Amino acid sequence: MKPAPFEYHAPETVEDACGLLAEYGDEAKVLAGGQSLVPMLALRLTRFEHLVDVNRVGELGGFARENGTLVVQAATRQRVMEREALVAAAAPLLARATPLIGHFQIRNRGTVGGSLAHADPASEYPAVAVALGAELELARRGGARRRVAADDFFVGTWTTTAEPDELLVAARFPVWPERSGFAIEEVARRHGDFALAGVACAVSAGRAGIALFGVGSTPIRARAAEEAWVAGAAPDEVAEAAVRELDPPTDVHATASTRVRIARHLVERAVVRAQEELRAAG
Numbered sequence: 001m002k003p004a005p006f007e008y009h010a011p012e013t014v015e016d017a018c019g020l021l022a023e024y025g026d027e028a029k030v031l032a033g034g035q036s037l038v039p040m041l042a043l044r045l046t047r048f049e050h051l052v053d054v055n056r057v058g059e060l061g062g063f064a065r066e067n068g069t070l071v072v073q074a075a076t077r078q079r080v081m082e083r084e085a086l087v088a089a090a091a092p093l094l095a096r097a098t099p100l101i102g103h104f105q106i107r108n109r110g111t112v113g114g115s116l117a118h119a120d121p122a123s124e125y126p127a128v129a130v131a132l133g134a135e136l137e138l139a140r141r142g143g144a145r146r147r148v149a150a151d152d153f154f155v156g157t158w159t160t161t162a163e164p165d166e167l168l169v170a171a172r173f174p175v176w177p178e179r180s181g182f183a184i185e186e187v188a189r190r191h192g193d194f195a196l197a198g199v200a201c202a203v204s205a206g207r208a209g210i211a212l213f214g215v216g217s218t219p220i221r222a223r224a225a226e227e228a229w230v231a232g233a234a235p236d237e238v239a240e241a242a243v244r245e246l247d248p249p250t251d252v253h254a255t256a257s258t259r260v261r262i263a264r265h266l267v268e269r270a271v272v273r274a275q276e277e278l279r280a281a282g
């Protein structure tokens with residue numbers, strides 16, 4: 001099937017892109033890597049009168065470490081997160097999550113901001129953003145910008161708090177202390193598939209971040225489990241706390257109870273791995 005007709009726009013600045021979004025409102029959609037949007041258009045699961053292609057907006061590419069934060073511009077390709085030593089040093093969880101996304105062809109086109117803005121509940125990056133305490137930076141026509149904590153950004157399947165006239169311009173990942181441990185674990189039916197269940201976690205002295213994915217309509221921050229972990233609970237207790245309130249969907253891929261069992265096992269394994277890494281860091 002082919003997409004319904006649309007008008008194509010290729011702005012070269014953030015301001016021009018925001019201007020188009022403001023002009024066309026919910027009739028417009030941003031096109032980044034196209035790895036999620038294009039299949040949805042082609043299958044006619046959705047249609048928009050205007051596509052605003054941000055691939056020529058130079059300001060939206062690249063990343064930098066600034067005052068304890070790794071700032072990744074929204075249209076930076078996912079493959080960059082996989083390959084750059086600076087990313088692996090500043091946000092190891094982001095680097096380790098990337099090879100789990102689809103296949104390399106998808107990561108060659110797919111963008112960091114596209115994955116976050118798309119907000120698929122089984123996606124790795126939204127969970128990484130929540131576990132690390134990242135902020136998302138949004139821009140509007142006229143230069144207005146606001147930052148939203150990842151915790152508050154994801155509100156439902158494919159739904160975020162971004163307004164139709166807002167462009168996601170950057171994701172800001174805090175650089176965790178040198179002495180930290182990180183782990184991401186997931187189960188998918190085949191290599192490259194979206195996860196049936198997964199968890200991203202981080203730990204340092206007195207602080208932990210745990211976010212589950214594939215087990216609800218958003219990435220799910222496991223606050224009780226984080227507190228238990230910081231208080232010195234054993235990995236199986238942390239895992240139990242992480243899944244206690246889960247209410248995952250049953251679908252053709254797995255039942256709710258299977259997802260909970262998988263998630264419990266993955267959290268325990270991730271906590272053990274992150275803890276070992278923390279210990280090895282001295």
Ligand SMILES: Cc1cc2nc3c(=O)[nH]c(=O)nc-3n(C[C@H](O)[C@H](O)[C@H](O)COP(=O)(O)OP(=O)(O)OC[C@H]3O[C@@H](n4cnc5c(N)ncnc54)[C@H](O)[C@@H]3O)c2cc1C
Binds near residue numbers: 031036074100166
């Ligand atoms: C076969 C296959 C397997 C996949 N497996 C996985 C997987 O395992 N894990 C995973 O996480 N993903 C997976 N994906 C999705 C992939 O990671 C996409 O790259 C990602 O979800 C969307 O990024 P994109 O840059 O391609 O965005 P697009 O497809 O261009 O856009 C996606 C959505 O985000 C919006 N958007 C994009 N950029 C912005 C912005 N800057 N501001 C505001 N809105 C924006 C678009 O309007 C659209 O609604 C898979 C895709 C395929 C085709």
